[in-house]
Amino acid sequence: MTPQIDCSDLVKIFSAEGVEVQALQGLTLRVESGELTAIVGASGSGKSTLLAILTGLEIPTAGRASVAGHDLLTMTAAQRTRYRRETVGFVWQQTSRNLLPYYTAAQNIAMPLALAGVPRAKRAERVQSLIDLLGIGDFAGRRPAQLSGGQQQRVAIAVALVNQPEVLFADEPTGELDDVNSQVVFDALGAVNRELGVTVLIVTHDEEVSSKVRRTVQIRDGRLSTEVHRSTETDEFGEEQHRSQEFVVLDRVGRLQLPQEYVKTLGLAGLVRVELADDHAQVHPTDQQKGAER
Numbered sequence: 056m057t058p059q060i061d062c063s064d065l066v067k068i069f070s071a072e073g074v075e076v077q078a079l080q081g082l083t084l085r086v087e088s089g090e091l092t093a094i095v096g097a098s099g100s101g102k103s104t105l106l107a108i109l110t111g112l113e114i115p116t117a118g119r120a121s122v123a124g125h126d127l128l129t130m131t132a133a134q135r136t137r138y139r140r141e142t143v144g145f146v147w148q149q150t151s152r153n154l155l156p157y158y159t160a161a162q163n164i165a166m167p168l169a170l171a172g173v174p175r176a177k178r179a180e181r182v183q184s185l186i187d188l189l190g191i192g193d194f195a196g197r198r199p200a201q202l203s204g205g206q207q208q209r210v211a212i213a214v215a216l217v218n219q220p221e222v223l224f225a226d227e228p229t230g231e232l233d234d235v236n237s238q239v240v241f242d243a244l245g246a247v248n249r250e251l252g253v254t255v256l257i258v259t260h261d262e263e264v265s266s267k268v269r270r271t272v273q274i275r276d277g278r279l280s281t282e283v284h285r286s287t288e289t290d291e292f293g294e295e296q297h298r299s300q301e302f303v304v305l306d307r308v309g310r311l312q313l314p315q316e317y318v319k320t321l322g323l324a325g326l327v328r329v330e331l332a333d334d335h336a337q338v339h340p341t342d343q344q345k346g347a348e349r
């Protein structure tokens with residue numbers, strides 16, 4: 056089965072005042088339906104560009120990208136508009152971009168349904184189920200300015216989901232929040248992922264995020280570098296044990312990006328020596344590189 060988010064060898068080049076910037080340099084990312092994934096990376100690594108492509112705002116220069124079976128390179132303008140309205144939902148960092156200031160939280164959540172022409176009775180039912188799921192009930196009658204940042208983002212998640220998209224994208228949803236509110240928002244994203252089965256992709260600067268979600272993917276220089284998978288297991292004494300494992304991505308033709316600290320520690324550059332062992336492959340510095348290290 057095709058993954059719900061499927062990018063391979065994705066390239067995005069921006070040309071500004073005669074200068075070309077390669078924001079994505081052959082990025083490969085696969086996310087299965089129902090997964091919750093965080094994308095982390097330094098400023099300028101290409102996170103926003105990836106999100107702009109996945110949400111249909113930018114068109115890739117080369118490569119392949121599809122979301123929920125929609126090919127993002129070949130879509131017509133009309134298909135793109137429908138894709139943005141029906142297939143995907145978004146939560147942005149700036150709460151002002153997510154919510155209309157003169158409407159209450161509940162009215163904000165109902166707005167996309169009204170625009171989509173959903174009958175009034177159905178609207179009320181759908182809004183209420185999200186209010187319950189996200190624990191918004193106590194402040195559903197308040198306007199955004201009367202809500203904390205964490206509460207605003209929970210309302211924004213409900214707004215993004217009310218049209219039942221297949222994938223929810225969140226761009227720095229906790230960027231303007233303190234630790235306590237950030238945790239509340241991550242919990243809310245986890246709850247909608249678990250309860251509604253919606254695929255969630257979060258872009259964030261927050262390096263701590265890998266302790267909050269199951270899968271964290273790191274982008275470096277417009278390519279994926281490493282991934283951390285976290286799992287919880289119950290040991291023989293009934294205690295929960297958290298385990299995290301680090302992976303690197305191997306692309307279609309067998310290229311991989313070694314973690315930066317391995318490259319630095321071993322002084323790897325240019326050619327390296329590779330060797331096939333029984334059940335794994337080894338990467339060694341050359342004799343000259345070993346000499347230079349000494």
Ligand SMILES: Nc1ncnc2c1ncn2[C@@H]1O[C@H](COP(=O)(O)OP(=O)(O)OP(=O)(O)O)[C@@H](O)[C@H]1O
Pocket residue numbers: 069070071076077078096097098099100101102103104105260
């Ligand atoms: N519209 C554009 N025109 C020209 N260059 C751009 C444009 N958008 C992004 N870039 C460049 O592409 C590269 C990747 O930028 P991008 O915004 O995707 O990174 P980012 O990881 O999201 O950074 P940040 O965390 O600071 O938002 C940067 O060098 C940036 O300057």
